[in-house]
Amino acid sequence: MGAGRRFSRPFTLRGRERRGRRRRGPLPDPGLPEVVVAWHARDKELTETSMVTIARRFPATILQAARLAWRASRADTVAAVSLNIAAGFFTAFWLLATTGVLSALFSAAPTPSRVRDALPSLALVAGAVALRAALQAGAGWAQARLEPQVERLVELRLYEATTAVDMTALDDSDFLDDLKRAQGRGMMSAPMVVQHAVDVLTGAIGMIAAAGTLGVLHPLLLPLLLLTAVPEGWASVRSARMRYMMMLSLVGVSRRKWILSDLMVDRKHAAEVRSFTMRRFLLDQYDRSASYQRRVELDVARRQLAVKVTGDMLKGAATALVYVALGVMLWKGAVPLAVAGTAVLAIRSGQTSLANLVYAVNRCYEEGLYFGDYVGFCEAAERRIPFRALGPAAAECARLPDDFAHIRVRDVVFTYPGADAPSLRGVTVDVRKGEVVALVGENGSGKTTLAKIMAGLYDPDAGEVRWDDVPLTAVRPRDVWERIAVIAQEYTHWPMTARQNITMGRGRDHADGDPEDEAMLAAARASGADEVVGELALGYGTLLDRRFKGGADLSGGQWQRLAVARGFFRDAPLLICDEPTAALDARAEHQLFERMRTHADGRTVLLITHRLASVRHADRIYVLEHGRVIEEGDHRALMARGGLYADLYSLQAAAYGADGTRAQAG
Numbered sequence: 001m002g003a004g005r006r007f008s009r010p011f012t013l014r015g016r017e018r019r020g021r022r023r024r025g026p027l028p029d030p031g032l033p034e035v036v037v038a039w040h041a042r043d044k045e046l047t048e049t050s051m052v053t054i055a056r057r058f059p060a061t062i063l064q065a066a067r068l069a070w071r072a073s074r075a076d077t078v079a080a081v082s083l084n085i086a087a088g089f090f091t092a093f094w095l096l097a098t099t100g101v102l103s104a105l106f107s108a109a110p111t112p113s114r115v116r117d118a119l120p121s122l123a124l125v126a127g128a129v130a131l132r133a134a135l136q137a138g139a140g141w142a143q144a145r146l147e148p149q150v151e152r153l154v155e156l157r158l159y160e161a162t163t164a165v166d167m168t169a170l171d172d173s174d175f176l177d178d179l180k181r182a183q184g185r186g187m188m189s190a191p192m193v194v195q196h197a198v199d200v201l202t203g204a205i206g207m208i209a210a211a212g213t214l215g216v217l218h219p220l221l222l223p224l225l226l227l228t229a230v231p232e233g234w235a236s237v238r239s240a241r242m243r244y245m246m247m248l249s250l251v252g253v254s255r256r257k258w259i260l261s262d263l264m265v266d267r268k269h270a271a272e273v274r275s276f277t278m279r280r281f282l283l284d285q286y287d288r289s290a291s292y293q294r295r296v297e298l299d300v301a302r303r304q305l306a307v308k309v310t311g312d313m314l315k316g317a318a319t320a321l322v323y324v325a326l327g328v329m330l331w332k333g334a335v336p337l338a339v340a341g342t343a344v345l346a347i348r349s350g351q352t353s354l355a356n357l358v359y360a361v362n363r364c365y366e367e368g369l370y371f372g373d374y375v376g377f378c379e380a381a382e383r384r385i386p387f388r389a390l391g392p393a394a395a396e397c398a399r400l401p402d403d404f405a406h407i408r409v410r411d412v413v414f415t416y417p418g419a420d421a422p423s424l425r426g427v428t429v430d431v432r433k434g435e436v437v438a439l440v441g442e443n444g445s446g447k448t449t450l451a452k453i454m455a456g457l458y459d460p461d462a463g464e465v466r467w468d469d470v471p472l473t474a475v476r477p478r479d480v481w482e483r484i485a486v487i488a489q490e491y492t493h494w495p496m497t498a499r500q501n502i503t504m505g506r507g508r509d510h511a512d513g514d515p516e517d518e519a520m521l522a523a524a525r526a527s528g529a530d531e532v533v534g535e536l537a538l539g540y541g542t543l544l545d546r547r548f549k550g551g552a553d554l555s556g557g558q559w560q561r562l563a564v565a566r567g568f569f570r571d572a573p574l575l576i577c578d579e580p581t582a583a584l585d586a587r588a589e590h591q592l593f594e595r596m597r598t599h600a601d602g603r604t605v606l607l608i609t610h611r612l613a614s615v616r617h618a619d620r621i622y623v624l625e626h627g628r629v630i631e632e633g634d635h636r637a638l639m640a641r642g643g644l645y646a647d648l649y650s651l652q653a654a655a656y657g658a659d660g661t662r663a664q665a666g
């Protein structure tokens with residue numbers, strides 16, 4: 001705890017700033033309110049992390065690394081470990097063989113016979129050194145092979161979790177912060193943890209070999225060698241902890257910087273950045289975060305330097321002590337000269353191994369902290385995967401009918417995580433097979449939220465949605481998603497080919513150059529996407545991403561036609577259209593609704609739109625306001641009622657009526 005408190009200082013800067021901090025509380029203000037909130041959230045974690053906590057984590061880190069390496073490749077793990085152990089054996093062997101060489105050389109015999117006597121031991125030393133080098137090379141190769149395999153494993157685990165988590169997780173800023181840490185530094189650390197764990201083993205074996213040799217030569221030499229390890233170990237661990245704590249405290253700032261840099265480099269924001277003269281604003285915001293980060297980093301670097309210099313000085317003193325002790329032992333005749341010579345070699349070799357070991361332990365521990373973030377995030381994310389989505393639970397889930405006769409939404413209440421007020425407050429809606437049901441209402445009234453709940457993307461807090469008699473909360477989410485097609489208000493411009501933009505996600509892999517795919521062509525014709533694709537250089541095979549050579553881009557309306565085609569192509573019993581025509585020109589919009597009526601044959605359509613002329617023919621219209629259904633009925637009934645729908649409709653009709661024609665058409 002004490003160490004943690006002392007450590008919170010590097011981020012609090014100096015002099016005036018520190019005095020300012022005392023007045024404001026424990027944290028500096030980087031001028032970014034959302035970051036300050038993140039700071040406070042981390043503060044407890046920062047002050048509670050002590051050296052003891054860290055030391056306790058180390059064996060677990062090694063265990064995690066071993067498990068990871070084992071899962072990535074058993075053969076390479078076994079090779080890396082066994083070759084390292086064998087190399088360690090030969091290290092001890094050559095050190096002991098060196099005693100033979102030195103004993104022969106320091107004997108009283110004439111020089112030629114001394115050299116002759118030394119030759120067999122010399123041959124043994126040479127053989128051991130050569131074999132050790134070969135074994136170390138083999139171990140290095142196995143280690144290098146492990147790295148990409150581990151990388152693949154950790155990437156897959158993270159993406160499998162992020163694409164399956166409950167949607168509410170993605171509305172949670174803490175979750176997003178943790179995701180950022182796990183995806184960036186955390187994921188990068190995995191292969192390093194494994195690599196450094198093997199290095200720990202290598203260093204430890206080298207060290208054991210040297211220590212064993214020293215123990216054989218004279219038992220007093222062993223503790224002396226270990227003494228030299230203490231200062232360096234202390235400095236490394238302390239320095240690593242500082243770096244980690246700094247990273248932890250800066251996570252909010254770096255996420256903010258990352259978002260800002262995305263806004264400044266991404267092509268899709270470029271026009272707005274210029275036309276709204278936002279450049280200076282964005283650069284200033286970025287600079288505030290960056291300079292705050294720089295100040296924190298410099299402060300930590302200064303403190304790390306002080307720790308390192310202290311560690312080096314102590315290590316120098318300890319080494320001097322070892323040599324003095326050896327000198328005294330030699331002087332007193334406690335060890336013969338040949339043994340002292342070998343001891344010097346063993347101490348040098350032991351110190352190198354020790355330095356490598358301390359470095360590897362330190363790096364392994366440091367990377368282990370980041371890796372801990374990754375593992376922690378993955379475990380948290382996996383806990384947020386709806387239970388019903390998991391393989392073993394799927395068998396126990398209720399079966400959703402392939403089609404349905406009636407979808408009933410009953411008294412649904414829903415509040416987004418962290419939101420102050422519910423977005424839906426007891427909504428009841430009925431959708432029968434083959435109907436076109438419309439949701440209308442002013443901005444923020446809850447239409448999209450209701451559609452998302454009907455699509456099984458969120459579970460309601462109260463109330464339920466049933467497909468026939470089956471509640472959606474009792475089935476596998478995937479079963480629901482397979483039976484719906486969503487043409488969303490905010491859709492993705494998938495950086496894929498035009499064909500893939502229409503067909504992706506439907507299980508079957510529709511390869512490029514498959515002109516026979518009648519279903520895809522029919523969907524494109526129904527949405528008007530065929531005209532768009534007709535103008536592309538490579539037709540359906542054109543890559544729709546300007547960031548790549550030869551890639552094309554489309555207009556907003558053209559993209560929307562593709563999104564509609566994607567919805568049609570899914571051929572699902574329920575088609576949810578959320579503002580499907582917002583970007584379409586008047587003719588395309590008209591055609592789309594006409595085509596939708598014919599193409600949606602037998603299919604049920606849930607239509608959300610502000611263009612009320614389009615909902616006149618809906619079988620039923622629900623009018624939402626502040627998360628409640630306030631009116632319900634067909635167009636005629638709602639107009640007769642003279643409520644919100646009639647008001648909104650009349651407003652739009654009057655606007656069209658100005659030219660005297662469309663109002664009638666509406």
Ligand SMILES: Nc1ncnc2c1ncn2[C@@H]1O[C@H](COP(=O)(O)OP(=O)(O)OP(=O)(O)O)[C@@H](O)[C@H]1O
Pocket residue numbers: 171416417419423441442443444445446447448449450489
């Ligand atoms: N991810 C979210 N987190 C928190 N609140 C949200 C989230 N998404 C929507 N809301 C809130 O829920 C309410 C309903 O939003 P919703 O998107 O359902 O409205 P809508 O009727 O579809 O609006 P629009 O016509 O503008 O598309 C709004 O107050 C909105 O601010």
